[in-house]
Amino acid sequence: MVTISIITVFPQLHESFISLSLLGKAQEKGLIAINLIRFSDFVAPKERIDQQLCGPGAGMILKPEVVEKAISYCIATYGDGFKIFFSPQGTVITQPTIKLLAEKLFNLPCSPVHPESAEARTAAVEEQIPASTHIILVCPRYEGMDARVEQEYADAVLSIGDYVLMGGDLPAQVLLEALLRYAPGIVGNAESVEADSFSGPLLDHPAYTLPVLWHEQEIPAIVRSGNHEAIKQWRLDAASKKTVLNRFDWFRSARPAPDVCARAKKYIPPHYVVLMHDQVKLAGGSTGTSSVTSIDIHDTARSCATYGIKNFFLVTPLVDQLSIVHIFLDFWHSSAGKKYNPSRHEAVSRVRTETSLDRVLHSIRAETGLEPLIVTTSAKIMSHCQTIDFSDQGVVWRHSRPVVLLFGTAQGLADEVIEKSDYLLVPIEGMTDYNHLSVRSAMAIILDRWLGLQPRLRESDLGIAKLTK
Ligand SMILES: C[S@@+](CC[C@H](N)C(=O)[O-])C[C@H]1O[C@@H](n2cnc3c(N)ncnc32)[C@H](O)[C@@H]1O
Numbered sequence: 001m002v003t004i005s006i007i008t009v010f011p012q013l014h015e016s017f018i019s020l021s022l023l024g025k026a027q028e029k030g031l032i033a034i035n036l037i038r039f040s041d042f043v044a045p046k047e048r049i050d051q052q053l054c055g056p057g058a059g060m061i062l063k064p065e066v067v068e069k070a071i072s073y074c075i076a077t078y079g080d081g082f083k084i085f086f087s088p089q090g091t092v093i094t095q096p097t098i099k100l101l102a103e104k105l106f107n108l109p110c111s112p113v114h115p116e117s118a119e120a121r122t123a124a125v126e127e128q129i130p131a132s133t134h135i136i137l138v139c140p141r142y143e144g145m146d147a148r149v150e151q152e153y154a155d156a157v158l159s160i161g162d163y164v165l166m167g168g169d170l171p172a173q174v175l176l177e178a179l180l181r182y183a184p185g186i187v188g189n190a191e192s193v194e195a196d197s198f199s200g201p202l203l204d205h206p207a208y209t210l211p212v213l214w215h216e217q218e219i220p221a222i223v224r225s226g227n228h229e230a231i232k233q234w235r236l237d238a239a240s241k242k243t244v245l246n247r248f249d250w251f252r253s254a255r256p257a258p259d260v261c262a263r264a265k266k267y268i269p270p271h272y273v274v275l276m277h278d279q280v281k282l283a284g285g286s287t288g289t290s291s292v293t294s295i296d297i298h299d300t301a302r303s304c305a306t307y308g309i310k311n312f313f314l315v316t317p318l319v320d321q322l323s324i325v326h327i328f329l330d331f332w333h334s335s336a337g338k339k340y341n342p343s344r345h346e347a348v349s350r351v352r353t354e355t356s357l358d359r360v361l362h363s364i365r366a367e368t369g370l371e372p373l374i375v376t377t378s379a380k381i382m383s384h385c386q387t388i389d390f391s392d393q394g395v396v397w398r399h400s401r402p403v404v405l406l407f408g409t410a411q412g413l414a415d416e417v418i419e420k421s422d423y424l425l426v427p428i429e430g431m432t433d434y435n436h437l438s439v440r441s442a443m444a445i446i447l448d449r450w451l452g453l454q455p456r457l458r459e460s461d462l463g464i465a466k467l468t469k
Contacts, residue, residue, distance in 0.1 A: 001032065001133065002031070002032045002105055002133045002135070003032070003033045003034075003078055003079070003135075004032060004034045004134075004135055004137065004176065005034075005035040005074045005134065005136045006034070006035070006037065006137045006172055007067075007071065007074060007136065007138045008039065008139040008141075008167075008169055008172075009139070009167065009169075010141075010167075010169060011038050013169045014034075014169065014172075015036070017173050021177065022186055022187070023180060026180060029185065031183060031186060032183065035077075035078055037070055037073065037074055039062065039066055039067070039070055041073075042069035042070050042073065043063075048063075049066045050142050051063055059142065059143035060142045060143060061140075061142055061144055061145055061146060062140055062141070062145040062146065063146070064145070064149045067140075067149045070138075071136065075136075078134060079134050081134030082101075082134070082136065082155050083135075083136045083153050083155045083156075084135060084137050084138065084155065084157075084172075085140070085153070085154040085156070086137070086139055086158055086160075086171040086175075087144065087150070087159060088161075088162070088164050089157070089159065090157035091156070091157065092158075092160070092161060093158050093159065093160055093174070093175060094198065095196075095197075095199060096198075097158075098175070098178045098179055099182065099199075101135075101179060105133055105135065105179070106182060106184060107133075137168075137172040137176075138154075139171070139172050140168050141166065141167035141169075158175065159171070160175070198250065198254075200254065200260075201251050201256035201260055201264075202236075202239040202240060202251070202260065203239055205235035205242075206238055206242070212224065236263060237263065240260070240263045240264045240266070241266075244268060244393075244394075244397065245394045246394055248391075248393045248394060249391055252452065253454050253455065253456040254456075255453070255456075256453070265308065267397070268393075268397060268451075269397055269400055269401060269402055269403055270310045270402045270403070271307075271310060271402070271405060271451065272311050272312075272372070272402065272403070272404045273300065273309050273404075273405050273407065273443065274313045274315060274360055274407065275296065275409065275443075276357065276407065276408050276413060276417065277289055277290045277291070277318075277321065278356060279413065279414040279417045280413060280414060281410060281411035281413070281414055282411060287414040287416075289317065290409040290410040292314065292316060292324060292325055295440070296439060296440050297314065297351060298344070298347075298348070299440040299444070300312055300440055301347040301348045301351050302347045303440070303443055303444045304347070304350055304447070305347040305350065306447070307447040307448070307451040309405075311350050311352050312350055312352070313352050313354050313363075314351060314352070315354050315355070315356060316353070317355045317356060322353055322355070325353055326353070329351060333345075357417065360404070361404070364402050364404065368402050370400075371401055372401060372402040372403065372404045373396060373399055373403050373404065373422045373423070374404045375403055375404065375423045376417070376418050376421035377405065377406065377407055377424075377425050377427075377442065377443075377446055385418060385419070385423065385424035386422070386424065387424050387425075388423045388425060389426045390425070390449040390450060392423075393450065393451075395423075405443075405446065406421065408439070425450075428442055428445050
């Protein structure tokens with residue numbers, strides 16, 4: 001049995017929540033026991049549980065000795081437990097964090113996202129959550145509590161999101177709702193929990209019930225076909241599309257397997273990289289051409305191959321510059337080049353040359369039958385373009401049009417080129433005044449931020465929450 005102790009200013013807030021939610025049912029079935037502990041039971045009658053913040057500034061915070069007495073009473077009465085504090089400054093709860101906690105608390109078999117990390121992961125969780133089926137939820141209110149109490153007692157400090165509530169009671173309820181869905185016997189169909197959004201890299205598929213036609217919207221025929229394999233494939237496709245377009249941030253962080261990536265890629269429009277040696281700003285302030293460099297071609301081609309860019313267009317109107325590029329490309333296209341370094345050959349084989357941006361756009365149009373969207377990059381914010389950031393992939397991809405990522409050389413793209421673009425990506429900046437990245441470095445960073453996988457080792461979520469003593 002799992003024991004849950006909630007230490008709070010307002011037990012009444014939890015009474016109705018427990019009686020109306022699945023928690024009440026679980027309690028009735030004897031699967032869980034819930035104890036409500038009130039901070040004010042640990043002060044003398046009429047004594048306040050909070051007091052003024054030390055130093056300048058307004059706000060009342062819970063007295064440390066009151067919180068301490070409440071925790072000590074809880075441990076003495078119900079046994080030691082895993083103490084969770086709630087704070088907007090804590091680790092934001094995610095489904096994998098919840099699952100880790102649940103596996104330990106409810107003795108569930110561990111199901112690591114990455115089997116190879118199973119051992120390390122189990123060890124990490126063992127270390128963080130002692131064998132215990134008692135969780136103690138400490139819910140501050142007012143301006144929170146004395147910082148030393150967290151330092152002394154918290155096993156984890158959790159947040160439910162980047163906003164500030166008036167107290168830790170709702171966060172405690174959110175945690176319980178999420179956690180107890182994994183407790184055996186509480187949610188009717190355990191399979192549906194495993195198939196829910198955030199259990200893996202994909203969001204859940206769209207769900208329908210009768211009537212077939214509702215507000216002129218029909219349930220897709222395939223869902224009604226009775227063909228289980230076809231329905232499974234349709235659901236996977238629909239979930240992949242929704243995830244890529246709405247929550248690419250989640251997808252890229254959730255370590256999708258190669259087959260999941262392959263399916264998801266169907267919903268990412270083709271991307272092209274264009275490196276402009278024309279229509280660029282020159283040192284004196286005029287607009288003109290710049291020289292090609294072989295290292296840019298090599299490195300850009302390799303970045304493009306890594307991030308699945310369809311073609312890398314190098315644009316220069318200068319015949320002698322083009323011939324230099326072609327000498328270089330001819331080597332890599334030759335059998336000698338292929339033999340010398342097959343992976344470099346593969347990368348360089350996506351390089352194409354054009355004499356103007358218009359010709360690039362024309363060629364993509366001819367190839368795809370669609371008007372490309374231009375996403376420009378600049379070291380500066382330009383007010384006349386719609387600026388997007390590196391979480392706006394869905395905004396661009398929902399157009400289902402090929403995407404051109406446009407890069408300038410010399411002092412950057414001429415204003416007339418930027419003005420033609422559909423979107424402008426925010427500049428890449430460090431925390432310094434120096435801002436002179438080479439185009440190939442900027443491009444690698446941009447490609448990674450825009451299309452790269454960014455695995456998060458969620459095993460460490462609780463570890464991050466654990467306070468460093
Ligand atoms: C008004 S908040 C205190 C905010 C604190 N001064 C700060 O800015 O970090 C009072 C209490 O509500 C709870 N709380 C507020 N927002 C929360 C969130 N997003 N997640 C978890 N707990 C939260 C915490 O227990 C917090 O101590």
